[in-house]
Amino acid sequence: MSTNFEHQSKKRRLDPEANNGINNTKERFRPTVARDWTISIAVPTSIITDCVTREQRTTTAGRIARALAIFSVDEVVIFDDSAMDQRPKNFDPDAYTGDTDPAHFLEHLLTYLETPPFMRKLLFPIHPNLRSQGLLPSLDMPHHPHKDEWLPYREGITLEVPSKSGKGTVVDIGMPDTVTIDEEIPPKTRVTLKMPEDSHGKAEPVHPAAPRTEGGYFWGYSVRKAKSLSDVFTGSAYEDGYDLSIGTSERGQTLGKAFPDQNPANFTHMLIVFGGPRGLEFAAMNDPELGQMGIAGARTKELFDHWVNVLPNQGTRGIRTDESFLIALTGLRRLWDNS
Numbered sequence: 001m002s003t004n005f006e007h008q009s010k011k012r013r014l015d016p017e018a019n020n021g022i023n024n025t026k027e028r029f030r031p032t033v034a035r036d037w038t039i040s041i042a043v044p045t046s047i048i049t050d051c052v053t054r055e056q057r058t059t060t061a062g063r064i065a066r067a068l069a070i071f072s073v074d075e076v077v078i079f080d081d082s083a084m085d086q087r088p089k090n091f092d093p094d095a096y097t098g099d100t101d102p103a104h105f106l107e108h109l110l111t112y113l114e115t116p117p118f119m120r121k122l123l124f125p126i127h128p129n130l131r132s133q134g135l136l137p138s139l140d141m142p143h144h145p146h147k148d149e150w151l152p153y154r155e156g157i158t159l160e161v162p163s164k165s166g167k168g169t170v171v172d173i174g175m176p177d178t179v180t181i182d183e184e185i186p187p188k189t190r191v192t193l194k195m196p197e198d199s200h201g202k203a204e205p206v207h208p209a210a211p212r213t214e215g216g217y218f219w220g221y222s223v224r225k226a227k228s229l230s231d232v233f234t235g236s237a238y239e240d241g242y243d244l245s246i247g248t249s250e251r252g253q254t255l256g257k258a259f260p261d262q263n264p265a266n267f268t269h270m271l272i273v274f275g276g277p278r279g280l281e282f283a284a285m286n287d288p289e290l291g292q293m294g295i296a297g298a299r300t301k302e303l304f305d306h307w308v309n310v311l312p313n314q315g316t317r318g319i320r321t322d323e324s325f326l327i328a329l330t331g332l333r334r335l336w337d338n339s
Helices: 002-014 054-070 102-114 117-123 229-234 279-285 288-292 297-303 321-335
Strands: 038-044 075-079 153-158 169-172 179-181 190-194 204-206 222-226 244-254 269-273 306-309
Touching: 038 321, 054 102, 054 321, 075 102, 075 229, 102 222, 117 153, 179 190, 222 229, 229 269, 229 279, 229 288, 229 297, 244 279, 244 297, 244 321, 269 321, 279 297
Parallel strands: 038 075, 038 269, 075 222, 244 269, 244 306
Antiparallel strands: 153 169, 153 190, 169 179, 190 204
């Protein structure tokens, strides 16, 4: 019964004459205007070094990923703020079995969650970091396919099977049927495809950013590791770096004072940087490059265009970094809404 429904759904999409040309497949995600601007956030490794168990670290990574998905963040940068020596007394060494690098742990899990579920088994071999993967949430982003849903782009993974014609490459796109592309691509390669509008066309590989820059879809996030706070800026993947940077601190201005008007901000690549339990000042203090420049303590705010307190007058002594993501992104979202 399920297979028949999927076949009927696919037929309605591909056959322009079916149902008088009306497309009845579900469309959960509607594109915005095509955009070249991006939103990036940077998070410190100390966000998980206070976690006692692997399960706690895993659920923290899951909360970060959910925030990235909910607010359509395009890039997350994980930077080392040198807090590994601040492990709690009841630290469980087994939580780091197989990998003592918290930056790698976060990169591994965030990349795993961003990857469409149907291709994870091929791309992610068994690893200690994934022992508690059952605690991870579903992100359900546009590029995580549903069989009853059609989008003009798909993520796929190339397979090591011959095509019917003997040419090209067979690609699994998470649907009942695979597709074949003309290009020869090695197996187990993740590709972004632009899908044909009818049954006579062929899927074509496109740049991974094309769904965003051409189609106006949020298409997941990229993950980058930075060795320090300064490397967050200098190691940017964007040619001209970030042209609008925001540091978060309880010693910063309120959002109303930092951005007094209600207009969207003018930027191409926005960066929002979060501190760990001891703040961004702690990250600056442990950064040799910033030390040579005399940037530490109160001068840390000089790294940013804006230094903001996302929730003044809070009713608790401290806000966890993963909690501050949701608070900050809710308050800052107006800066890029309708951009």
